Amino acid sequence: MDYKVQFKAYDAVADTTKVAIKQDFPYRVFEEFLPKNRTTDEDSVLVEAVLNIVRMELDTSGAIVAIKKELDKSVEANNDAIAKIQALTKDNEVKANQIQKIKDVADWNILARVTDVDNPMDPTIFKRGLELVDLGQVGKTYQPQEIFTLEDQSHTEAFGEGKRVMIQVNNPFTYQGETLDQLNSLYQNGKIGIWKWTKPKEEKPSASTAKPATETAEKPAV
Structure with missing residues (x-):
C-alpha cells in the first residue's frame, strides 16, 4: 500500500489535526x-498514525500486534539509551571519586x-590554600578531621592573608550556616578547631649573638 498525505489541518479549538x-x-x-498539532510531522509518520486507527477499527487484533511492534522498538531504544546513561553515570562516578581523592590529599596537606x-x-600562600578548601555547606554533616572554610567579613587584611579561616571538625558536626562568632562556643568546648593566619613569632637574639656589654674598666696607667 502506497499512501500519501492528501490533506492536513490543525484545529486550535479542538487541539486536533485532521489528516487525510x-x-x-x-x-x-x-x-x-x-x-x-501534528502538522509538522513527516508525512510517513502521519500516514502510519492514520493507518493504525484504521487497523484498530477494521482489525483490532492485527492493530494491537502492529502497535505492540512499534512499542517494542521504542522500549528497545529506551533500554539502549538507559544503558548508555548508566555507563556514562558510572564513568562520571569513577572520575568524581578520583577527583575527590586528589582533593582529600590536597586538603590534608593544607590542614x-x-x-x-x-x-x-x-x-x-595561606590565602590561596584556603581558597582551595570548600566553604561550609549548609546542612552537610562533617566527620572528624574534615575541614571547611568560612569568610570572616570582620577581618581586615594586613598581609594579603585573605578573609577565610579554616574550621576543623573534631566530632560529627552538621553545619547550619553559623557565623564564625556563633562557632566560638564549639571552639571553646573543643568540638571544632578554628585556624586563622598568625604572624610568625619574632625570634629573640640568642646569648651567643647578643652584643657584648661595653667595657667600663679603666686602662692601666702606662
Missing part, C-alpha cells in the same frame, strides 16, 4: 483526527601546614 491520506491503486481515502603554628605559612 490517499492511495491511488486501488483508490482509497481515509480521514482521521489526531490529537495535538597539616595551617596547623603548624611553629612555622606559619606565607600569608599569600
